[in-house]
Every structure is written in C-alpha cells, then in structure tokens.
Amino acid sequence: MNDFATVTQFAPQVRPLSDAGGAAIIGIDLRSSISEKVGEMLRSVWRDYLVLVIRDQNIEEQHQERFCKIFGNLAGLRSKVYRTAGNAKSHALWVANAEDSSRPTAVQQGEMMFHIDQCYTERPSKASTLYAVTIPEEGGNTRFSNLIKAYEGLSDDWKMRIEGLRALNYFDYQANATTRPETIDPNGPQFLHPIVRTHPETGQKSLFVNRQMTMFIEGLGADESDEILNYLFEMIEDPTNVYEHVWKVGDLVLWDNRCTAHARTYYNPKESRLLRRMTVLDENPVK
Numbered sequence: 289m290n291d292f293a294t295v296t297q298f299a300p301q302v303r304p305l306s307d308a309g310g311a312a313i314i315g316i317d318l319r320s321s322i323s324e325k326v327g328e329m330l331r332s333v334w335r336d337y338l339v340l341v342i343r344d345q346n347i348e349e350q351h352q353e354r355f356c357k358i359f360g361n362l363a364g365l366r367s368k369v370y371r372t373a374g375n376a377k378s379h380a381l382w383v384a385n386a387e388d389s390s391r392p393t394a395v396q397q398g399e400m401m402f403h404i405d406q407c408y409t410e411r412p413s414k415a416s417t418l419y420a421v422t423i424p425e426e427g428g429n430t431r432f433s434n435l436i437k438a439y440e441g442l443s444d445d446w447k448m449r450i451e452g453l454r455a456l457n458y459f460d461y462q463a464n465a466t467t468r469p470e471t472i473d474p475n476g477p478q479f480l481h482p483i484v485r486t487h488p489e490t491g492q493k494s495l496f497v498n499r500q501m502t503m504f505i506e507g508l509g510a511d512e513s514d515e516i517l518n519y520l521f522e523m524i525e526d527p528t529n530v531y532e533h534v535w536k537v538g539d540l541v542l543w544d545n546r547c548t549a550h551a552r553t554y555y556n557p558k559e560s561r562l563l564r565r566m567t568v569l570d571e572n573p574v575k
C-alpha cells in the first residue's frame with residue numbers, strides 16, 4: 289500500500305496568500321493521482337482564491353496535464369509557430385528567455401505589462417498554469433490582479449458608467465511587452481469583449497480589460513475611452529488588488545484567466561528563466 293500517496297492526498301491544507309487572492313495548497317503530490325474528493329476541493333478553493341500555488345513539485349508534462357484536467361479540457365497550442373516545433377501531441381508551451389527550436393517556445397524577456405491571456409480572441413482560455421523549471425536569482429515575479437475585487441472597488445457611478453460597454457482587445461506579436469501598441473493592424477488578432485464580465489460559476493462580476501491589450505472602448509471618442517480605460521487600469525494595478533508570486537523552482541501556479549490579469553516584473557535577461565505553460569479551454573462564451 290502506498291501510504292504516502294494516501295496521506296498526502298487525504299487532506300491538503302489551504303493557506304491564503306494575500307487580501308487579493310491566491311492560496312497555497314500544502315500536502316499534495318501531483319505525481320500521484322488525485323482523488324475526486326481532492327479535485328472537488330481544489331476547484332472550490334480555486335473559485336474562492338482565483339490563483340492556486342502548489343510548491344515543491346517535481347512534475348513532468350503528463351502530471352501537469354492531469355492537473356489541468358481537474359479544471360476542464362486541455363487547450364491546444366493556437367499559434368502555428370508553436371505547433372510546428374517539437375512533439376505535435378504536446379500541450380506544453382515553454383515560456384523562456386532564449387529560443388529553443390526543439391520545442392514550442394514563447395521567448396519573453398524581462399518585464400511584461402498586465403494582460404489577460406488570449407483576450408484578443410473570441411474564446412480566451414479559462415485557466416493557465418505555469419510550472420517553474422529555472423528561475424532567476426532575482427525578479428521575474430508574476431503579479432496577479434483580482435479583477436473581481438477591482439470591479440467591486442468601483443463606485444456605483446463608475447459601475448453604471450461602464451455597464452454594457454465593450455472594448456477592443458488586440459495583440460501584436462512583435463510588440464514590446466512593456467508598452468501598449470501604438471497602432472492596430474487590421475489583420476492582427478483582435479476581438480471585442482464586454483469590459484465587465486460575469487463569472488459563469490459564481491455569478492460575480494469582474495473587469496475584463498488590461499493595459500497591454502485593451503485598445504479602446506467601442507462607440508466612444510478617444511479621450512473618453514482613454515480616460516475610462518486609464519482609470520480602470522489603475523484600479524487593476526493598485527497593489528491592494530494584486531497578489532505577487534515570487535517563484536521557486538518546482539512551483540506550479542494555476543490562475544483563473546476569466547477574472548484575473550497578470551504581469552511580470554523585470555529580471556536580468558542574461559539569467560535563465562524557464563517555465564512550462566499549459567492552459568485549459570473555456571467551454572462558456574465571454575458574457
């Protein structure tokens with residue numbers, strides 16, 4: 289009998305990480321299979337805290353896949369560039385600071401502004417996971433903003449002002465992740481989404497805009513659109529709405545991509561940073 293697996297999976301502990309969400313799950317080994325009961329507990333903690341942090345893991349791709357499947361169906365790699373490298377069956381995208389032609393790699397260096405993964409598409413992913421393989425000495429932290437808390441912190445006047453508005457989300461693959469794109473290529477990936485969305489499971493409303501990718505509000509003049517968006521970006525980036533994750537090798541982090549935005553702090557690009565990323569499909573339309 290494997291006592292270790294039974295004990296570690298019987299009653300994992302939950303440790304809240306900040307006032308803006310995030311919870312560490314302690315006493316779980318993702319190399320072992322996870323019972324339905326623990327799976328239910330993880331989904332429930334995730335609904336309450338939006339970001340799950342599981343430290344001290346030593347997992348391969350298949351364990352990360354199995355973990356993701358607790359929350360939904362795995363998403364494939366969307367970009368053609370990513371699909372052509374490496375094993376076509378893999379769902380993993382490597383977030384790295386150096387090109388590696390042997391596997392799908394998203395080369396990203398240094399700081400990255402707040403964004404929501406794939407919000408420039410019709411169906412952004414429901415959840416994303418990152419597993420830390422190599423982490424720099426300092427910096428490269430991932431900051432998660434709780435977009436429910438950011439929405440709830442608005443005055444009633446602001447809530448009324450933005451109700452029903454939609455904004456264009458756009459991504460420029462060439463752009464620097466520390467600045468907003470200045471122009472929009474009509475052929476580039478883009479999608480209009482409501483700026484306030486409702487969580488399909490909890491019914492909670494959250495903001496759904498971000499500084500890197502949300503370009504303008506539909507139907508408003510540029511000045512008014514900028515004024516509203518800048519105000520919302522400030523709310524989203526206010527430290528009281530943010531949990532900042534300081535990575536250690538072996539950390540697995542899962543976030544709700546429907547109601548959080550994330551950013552990365554600066555790190556020295558000469559140092560290696562490598563994480564394995566896997567995402568979960570959203571079965572519900574953005575509403």
Ligand code: OGA
Pocket residue numbers: 383400405416418428429430550551552563565
């Ligand atoms: C991502 C991402 C942030 C980081 O993988 O979508 O934004 O800290 N990563 O690497």
Ligand code: MN
Pocket residue numbers: 403404405550
């Ligand atoms: Mn991202």
